[in-house]
Amino acid sequence: xxxxxxxxxxxxxxxxxxxxxxxxxxxxxxxxxxxxxxxxxxxxxxxxxxxxxxxxxxxxxxxxxxxxxxxxxxxxxxxxxxxxxxxxxxxxxxxxxxxxxxxxxxxxxxxxxxxxxxxxxxxxxxxxxxxxxxxxxxxxxxxxxxxxxxxxxxxxxxxxxxxxxxxxxxxxxxxxxxxxxxxxxxxxxxxxxxxxxxxxxxxxxxxxxxxxxxxxxxxxxxxxxxxxxxxxxxxxxxxxxxxxxxxxxxxxxxxxxxxxxxxxxxxxxxxxxxxxxxxxxxxxxxxxxxxxxxxxxxxxxxxxxxxxxxxxxxxxxxxxxxxxxxxxxxxxxxxxxxxxxxxxxxxxxxxxxxxxxxxxxxxxxxxxxxxxxxxxxxxxxxxxxxxxxxxxxxxxxxxxxxxxxxxxxxxxxxxxxxxxxx
Amino acid sequence: xxxxxxxxxxxxxxxxxxxxxxxxxxxxxxxxxxxxxxxxxxxxxxxxxxxxxxxxxxxxxxxxxxxxxxxxxxxxxxxxxxxxxxxxxxxxxxxxxxxxxxxxxxxxxxxxxxxxxxxxxxxxxxxxxxxxxxxxxxxxxxxxxxxxxxxxxxxxxxxxxxxxxxxxxxxxxxxxxxxxxxxxxxxxxxxxxxxxxxxxxxxxxxxxxxxxxxxxxxxxxxxxxxxxxxxxxxxxxxxxxxxxxxxxxxxxxxxxxxxxxxxxxxxxxxxxxxxxxxxxxxxxxxxxxxxxxxxxxxxxxxxxxxxxxxxxxxxxxxxxxxxxxxxxxxxxxxxxxxxxxxxxxxxxxxxxxxxxxxxxxxxxxxxxxxxxxxxxxxxxxxxxxxxxxxxxxxxxxxxxxxxxxxxxxxxxxxxxxxxxxxxxxxxxxxxxxxxxxxxxxxxxxxxxxxxxxxxxxxxxxxxxxxxxxxxxxxx
Ligand SMILES: Cc1cc2nc3c(=O)[nH]c(=O)nc-3n(C[C@H](O)[C@H](O)[C@H](O)COP(=O)(O)OP(=O)(O)OC[C@H]3O[C@@H](n4cnc5c(N)ncnc54)[C@H](O)[C@@H]3O)c2cc1C
Numbered sequence: 001x002x003x004x005x006x007x008x009x010x011x012x013x014x015x016x017x018x019x020x021x022x023x024x025x026x027x028x029x030x031x032x033x034x035x036x037x038x039x040x041x042x043x044x045x046x047x048x049x050x051x052x053x054x055x056x057x058x059x060x061x062x063x064x065x066x067x068x069x070x071x072x073x074x075x076x077x078x079x080x081x082x083x084x085x086x087x088x089x090x091x092x093x094x095x096x097x098x099x100x101x102x103x104x105x106x107x108x109x110x111x112x113x114x115x116x117x118x119x120x121x122x123x124x125x126x127x128x129x130x131x132x133x134x135x136x137x138x139x140x141x142x143x144x145x146x147x148x149x150x151x152x153x154x155x156x157x158x159x160x161x162x163x164x165x166x167x168x169x170x171x172x173x174x175x176x177x178x179x180x181x182x183x184x185x186x187x188x189x190x191x192x193x194x195x196x197x198x199x200x201x202x203x204x205x206x207x208x209x210x211x212x213x214x215x216x217x218x219x220x221x222x223x224x225x226x227x228x229x230x231x232x233x234x235x236x237x238x239x240x241x242x243x244x245x246x247x248x249x250x251x252x253x254x255x256x257x258x259x260x261x262x263x264x265x266x267x268x269x270x271x272x273x274x275x276x277x278x279x280x281x282x283x284x285x286x287x288x289x290x291x292x293x294x295x296x297x298x299x300x301x302x303x304x305x306x307x308x309x310x311x312x313x314x315x316x317x318x319x320x321x322x323x324x325x326x327x328x329x330x331x332x333x334x335x336x337x338x339x340x341x342x343x344x345x346x347x348x349x350x351x352x353x354x355x356x357x358x359x360x361x362x363x364x365x366x367x368x369x370x371x372x373x374x375x376x377x378x379x380x381x382x383x384x385x386x387x388x389x390x391x392x393x394x395x396x397x398x399x400x401x402x403x404x405x406x407x408x409x410x411x412x413x414x415x416x417x418x419x420x421x422x
Numbered sequence: 423x424x425x426x427x428x429x430x431x432x433x434x435x436x437x438x439x440x441x442x443x444x445x446x447x448x449x450x451x452x453x454x455x456x457x458x459x460x461x462x463x464x465x466x467x468x469x470x471x472x473x474x475x476x477x478x479x480x481x482x483x484x485x486x487x488x489x490x491x492x493x494x495x496x497x498x499x500x501x502x503x504x505x506x507x508x509x510x511x512x513x514x515x516x517x518x519x520x521x522x523x524x525x526x527x528x529x530x531x532x533x534x535x536x537x538x539x540x541x542x543x544x545x546x547x548x549x550x551x552x553x554x555x556x557x558x559x560x561x562x563x564x565x566x567x568x569x570x571x572x573x574x575x576x577x578x579x580x581x582x583x584x585x586x587x588x589x590x591x592x593x594x595x596x597x598x599x600x601x602x603x604x605x606x607x608x609x610x611x612x613x614x615x616x617x618x619x620x621x622x623x624x625x626x627x628x629x630x631x632x633x634x635x636x637x638x639x640x641x642x643x644x645x646x647x648x649x650x651x652x653x654x655x656x657x658x659x660x661x662x663x664x665x666x667x668x669x670x671x672x673x674x675x676x677x678x679x680x681x682x683x684x685x686x687x688x689x690x691x692x693x694x695x696x697x698x699x700x701x702x703x704x705x706x707x708x709x710x711x712x713x714x715x716x717x718x719x720x721x722x723x724x725x726x727x728x729x730x731x732x733x734x735x736x737x738x739x740x741x742x743x744x745x746x747x748x749x750x751x752x753x754x755x756x757x758x759x760x761x762x763x764x765x766x767x768x769x770x771x772x773x774x775x776x777x778x779x780x781x782x783x784x785x786x787x788x789x790x791x792x793x794x795x796x797x798x799x800x801x802x803x804x805x806x807x808x809x810x811x812x813x814x815x816x817x818x819x820x821x822x823x824x825x826x827x828x829x830x831x832x833x834x835x836x837x838x839x840x841x842x843x844x845x846x847x848x849x850x851x852x853x854x855x856x857x858x859x860x861x862x863x864x865x866x867x868x869x870x871x872x873x874x875x876x877x878x879x880x881x882x883x884x885x886x887x888x889x890x891x892x893x894x895x896x897x
Contacts, residue, residue, distance in 0.1 A: 089663040090766040090797075112665055147615055148584050161855040169764040171581065171796045171836040173570045173619050174844075174851055175878060176860045180583075180615030189611075201665030224525065228548075230639050230705045260708060267707030311607040315525045343606050344526075371605050393610035396601045399866060400611050406862045419610045 002045045008033050012079070020074050022054050022417075023067035024381035027074040034079045036154075036162065036193055043191060044160035046073055047412050054414050055187040057098055057126025060301075061133045063378045065186050066389050069416030075191065077128050083107045084194065085168070092151065092168055094196040097128030114202040116143035118293065120301040128192040134184030137297035138235035138257060141342035143200070146183050152196035153179035157189075158408050168196050181407070188418040189407040203259030206234065208289035209272045211254040212282045216240040216325070216337065220318030222279060223254040223341030227314075231271040233342070234259035234289075237296050240321045240337035244296075254341065255296065257289050299338045304349040306356045306379035308335075310363070312372040314344045320367065324348045327362050331355055347377070356383040364391055393419040424464050424508050428485055432467050432509075435477045440515070442466035451492065451510055455557075456500040456843055458759055458813070463490065463510035470515045472532070472590060472598060472628035479626070480596030482509060488872040489594075491622040493534065493565030496557040498760055499841025501568065501621050505876040511626060513564045519543050520629065527634040528587065528604045533564030533627050540632065549634040552579035555837070556745045564627045570619035572837035574670040574744065577795040578703070579635065581837065583618040588631035591617055591624065594873045604631050616863065621839050622874040624867035638669070638703035642713040643731040643740055646698040646720045647691050651675050651778070651790070654696035655771035657723035658794040661700070661716050662767050668716065670701040671795030672744050677754065678791045678802075682743045685750040690743065694726065698794065699744050747791040748802070754789065755804035761820050762838040763827030767797040776826050777801045784815040798836035799827070825850060840878045848880055 004013040008031055016027035033039045046053045051072035056062055058078050080098040087093070088111035095104055101115070101122040108114055118137030119125050125135060131153070136145045143149070152166035155178075165178025182192055211226070213219035219238045226233055235257035244253060258268040269285065276283035286292050300307055312320045321337045324346070328335040333355040339346040350356055356379060364374040368391065376389040393400060397420050404422040416422075433441050442448060443465045452462040469475045482489055488507035494514070495502055504510055516534035523529070524547045531540055537558040540551040554573035555561055561571070567589065572581040579585075588602030602614035617624055648654040654673055661671060674682065675696045683690040690697065698720070702712045717728055731737040751758050765773045774790065777799070781788040792800040801823055805812045824834050828850045835844060848857065857879060864871070 087766060087768065089659060089768045091662065092766070144580070144584060147612060148580060157855070157859065159855075163859045164852070164856050165859070167831075167833050167851070169766055169797055169832045169836070171572060171576070171764050171793070171798045172833040173837055173839055174834045175840065175848065175856070176863055177570070177583065177615055177619050178856075178859060178863070180612045181863070183612055183615070185611055201667065228636060232705050261711060263711065264705065264708035267705060271705075309607070311605050313523075313526045313528075313605055345607055371603055373605065373608055375609050390609045394601070394603075394608055395599050396610060396613045399599065399601075399613055402866045403611055403613075403863070406866050407859075 002049060004029055004031050007041050007045060008038050016074060022062050022071055022074070023384060025068050025071045027054070027071045029072065030074045030076060032076045032079055039077070039156050039191060039193055040160045040162065042073070042075060043156050047158060047160065047410055050410060052412055052415050055128065055132070055191045057129040058100065058124045060121045060124035061129050061135065064133055065417035066421065067381065067384060067416065068414060069421070077126065077193070080193065088113060091199050092170065092196060093199050094152070094168060094194065095127050096194050097126060097192045099127050101125045101127065101130060108199055109202065112202055113199045115149065115197050116200050117146060117149060118297055120298045127195050131183055131192055131195055132185060132187045138237055138293045138340065141233060141235045141340055147180055149197045150179050150183060150195060151198055153182055153192060154194040155182060155190035155192050158410060158412055162193070163190070166196065170198050186414055186418050188404060188414045188422055190413065203234065205262050205265045206257060206259045206289035207265050207269060208255060208257045208286040208292045209269060210284040210286060211256070211272065211276050212284065213252045213254060216252045216321035217318030219252040219254045220321065220339065220341060222281065224314060225275055225279070226254060226256050226272060227342055229271055229275055231256060231258060231268040233257060235293060236341045238317055238321070238339040238341045240325060243336045243338040255292070257293055259289070296338060299349065300347055301378065302349065304351055305353040306350050306383045307377050308348045308350065308360065308374060309377040310346040310348065310367055310372060310374045312344045312346065312367065312370070314341060316370070316372070317341055317344055317346055320346050323366070324363060327359055328355065331358055353380065353383045357387045360387055368392055390419045424487070428481065428487065429465055431481045432465065432478060435481060436467055436469050436474055440468040440470065442468070454495040454497040454500065454502045456498050456759065456841065457757060459500055459503060459842065461503055461505065463504040464508040466510045466512055468512045468515050472516070472592065475511065475592045475626050475628050476596050476598045478511060479592050479594060482872070483595050486870060486872065488875050490874050491564070491568065491626045493562030494536065494560045496561045497565060497569060497841065498762065498838040499835065499843040501839055501841040501874070501877060503842050505842065507875055513562060516628065523604065524549065526604065529632050529634055530629060531563050531632060532629045533562060535563045537561050537563060537566055544634055545637070548637050550637050551632055552585055552635050553582045556748060563630055567618050567627050567630060568620065568622045569837065569839040572793065572798070574672050574793060577671055577793065578667055578669040583615060585633045586614060586618050586630055587633055589614055589617050589627050590629045591626070592628050593625045594868045594870065598628065602631065621841065621877055623864055623877060625873050640703065640706040640709055641737060642702045642709050643737045644700040644713065644716065645729040645740055646700060646725050647694045647727040648696045648698070648724065649726055650695035651774050652771055653724045654698050655774050655794070657698060657720045657725065658770050659768050660719040660723055662795060664715060664719055666712055666716055668700050668795060669703040670699065672699040673790065673792055673794040674744065674747060675790040677787065677789035678747050681750040681753050681789070682747055684753055686743055686746065688739050688743055691727070699740060744791070751789060751802055755787065755806060757807045758802045758804050759816060759820065761799065761801050761803070761823050762835045763799050763824050763832060764836040765797045765799065765827050765830045765832035767795065769830045769832070770794055770797055773799055773827060773830060777823055780819045780822050784819040786815055786819055793836070796836065797832065821847065842877060845878065845880050848878070
């Protein structure tokens with residue numbers, strides 16, 4: 001038996017309880033290392049005893065993925081919170097894995113900059129979780145996702161060694177792009193301890209316009225017109241009926257965020273209004289664009305039995321939203337949908353646990369036939385029972401299996417949670 | 423020597439016109455854009471379809487033969503040098519653009535498609551392929567993916583990896599596997615992101631799904647003339663620090679300006695210490711405000727003169743100078759080699775001063791034309807390959823510059839790749855554990871190590887002493 005208290009100090013070890021459960025699986029121990037060296041020691045101890053760990057930050061996104069096959073240690077990185085190096089003039093930042101995005105945002109904000117990734121719950125979302133779960137928000141439409149902004153990563157591997165990939169410069173092709181291996185991997189191939197990102201100047205003005213539409217399909221079509229207009233959207237969402245959480249509009253809508261200096265935003269707003277007028281649609285101006293964006297982003301984590309994430313081509317967003325709604329109706333239940341028009345990612349929130357499995361089984365095959373995917377992004381444990389949360393990862397699965405075997409031969413990192421039960 | 427029976431089997435796959443094995447015909451393939459070392463393959467195979475690539479690789483796999491992929495051969499780090507790999511597989515006949523999806527901003531192109539053709543194919547729809555290496559009239563999409571190539575406009579738009587959504591990869595076993603695709607967010611590891619930048623060591627990319635972007639509505643293109651490289655570098659730091667994100671921010675020093683002017687006669691000031699090409703793009707509103715701020719920063723840095731392109735023709739002329747600068751260097755010396763180190767953007771003034779000092783110390787001429795906004799330097803070391811001592815000094819100077827890049831917190835290469843050229847420098851940047859992780863990754867795709875062997879990693883067999891004689895260096 002490992003003497004955890006000797007490794008990280010008695011204050012930082014606790015027995016796992018119901019609140020620490022990952023998809024209903026309760027860890028024997030919760031361990032909170034205070035340094036990189038302690039993370040290495042913990043990983044080595046877990047490996048030595050052929051145990052399994054799940055790395056976490058503040059636990060805000062542990063409801064993603066399949067339930068772990070085994071779980072001995074919940075490794076919380078919430079004590080590693082330093083902003084290691086913010087070079088404002090270089091527009092890069094290096095930060096420890098446990099740093100919450102809100103804190104990082106405050107540090108960058110004082111220089112007029114931001115890490116242009118806006119997942120929900122920034123106070124509870126840590127940098128490590130951001131990378132491991134590949135989180136994003138509406139800004140992804142113009143700013144890209146984690147893979148586009150991450151330039152360096154330090155990871156503790158299954159041997160307990162610290163492996164560095166990438167670096168601290170914005171352009172770098174020396175060696176393989178190892179950081180990409182960990183983006184969205186749910187901690188299945190290592191424990192992320194530090195990340196370096198490109199940051200950008202934050203647009204001084206951010207506003208939004210809601211274009212009210214009759215149907216989700218019309219909203220999705222309108223959004224594509226806006227995408228190709230001179231409005232140059234900062235973000236671009238499509239709400240199905242009832243998809244807009246609160247605030248302006250109740251029916252379907254295309255919601256466009258506009259950012260930049262005042263004259264750019266004014267011009268973009270006029271452009272959106274012209275597009276609306278030409279299509280005979282009502283537009284509603286929102287002064288606090290950032291607040292609306294945060295509300296839209298929170299859709300992914302609002303209380304629900306499950307939030308599904310369907311990915312499709314931008315041109316198919318409207319029809320996928322309609323199919324989801326129609327299938328739910330057939331099953332006497334409701335979904336609310338919100339989509340990113342630029343990336344083709346549609347989220348659907350379901351309130352009934354029992355509706356999750358049947359809906360997934362009905363909609364997924366059709367999506368996959370057309371090159372799309374459907375993932376149960378988050379769900380309460382009951383809703384995952386008997387449901388394949390990931391679906392088909394595609395022909396790369398064999399390579400993914402050998403990749404997992406190469407980087408985690410003993411199966412110590414989040415076994416069972418990732419695609420293909422990896 | 424490859425057995426004749428193997429060549430016969432390859433010929434059966436690709437046809438007689440798909441095999442190059444006459445010694446004089448092989449000369450073309452003995453180096454790419456990195457000319458310091460040369461070695462010809464025993465045979466070059468030119469498949470016409472992804473299926474033929476797969477069949478060729480199956481023939482090689484059966485006999486455990488190693489191979490080198492080759493696109494257009496414009497690479498600048500010797501990635502196509504066939505070391506310990508007798509067979510070269512060229513993609514020049516994989517030249518088809520397969521589908522264009524204007525509504526979804528996607529295009530599917532085979533690996534041998536030339537970068538520029540992609541933009542040409544979609545420009546009428548107001549779209550373009552953003553990564554624009556200066557070699558874009560020649561270089562291939564497969565080569566771009568292998569090197570994760572950049573270009574002047576990647577400062578704002580990102581490099582190749584940000585624009586590749588899917589690839590079809592022929593594994594060294596011959597298996598064709600489709601990774602990613604037109605739809606984003608496929609669950610599972612980001613294998614596409616790993617293949618991009620792998621320098622051909624995972625197999626051969628046969629086709630790719632690329633993201634297209636809208637051509638910006640308007641541009642402001644400025645040419646800022648400075649008395650010294652120092653002053654121009656200060657302006658670069660200043661522009662970035664001011665929170666301006668230009669589409670491009672490129673520097674050319676006096677040697678380059680003189681060579682370009684001699685070649686193209688566009689009226690560049692040949693007595694300038696350095697010029698900066700600054701481009702700001704986007705919707706028309708606000709462009710003038712951003713340009714005015716950039717201009718103010720240049721004035722603070724002591725700019726001598728600022729020219730503004732008045733129309734598309736003037737803009738094109740300025741870009742022609744920049745993009746053909748490498749070609750113009752041919753006027754300065756019989757041979758040149760280019761380094762590709764990166765420094766944090768604020769260290770551009772320091773690295774530029776260091777390059778000048780290195781040039782003086784090694785009695786070399788070094789010209790500079792580079793992606794200043796990204797901190798990605800391109801010192802062009804001029805030499806005459808017949809002068810063995812000068813060649814030795816070029817190598818020493820190159821290494822010193824890279825050592826300094828790393829010491830300043832940067833990298834060995836921003837877009838040209840490690841290839842064979844910088845293999846020995848990899849340990850400056852990565853420790854043993856990092857390199858082990860990379861070799862583990864490689865083995866996932868290529869367990870026998872037959873795809874482009876002896877690249878990227880300082881492997882035990884090819885230590886510094888034995889490496890040079892193994893290859894036939896030009897010198
Ligand atoms: C004048 C000039 C200007 C340049 N400007 C730039 C610039 O601005 N930015 C920049 O980034 N680079 C630049 N380069 C470098 C070069 O053009 C790029 O690296 C380019 O992407 C190489 O493409 P290629 O088709 O010529 O590849 P090659 O030189 O043929 O091959 C390069 C590497 O890719 C591998 N490879 C090729 N095709 C495949 C495939 N289908 N599958 C797997 N591996 C493959 C090869 O094995 C080799 O390792 C420049 C070069 C020149 C000569």
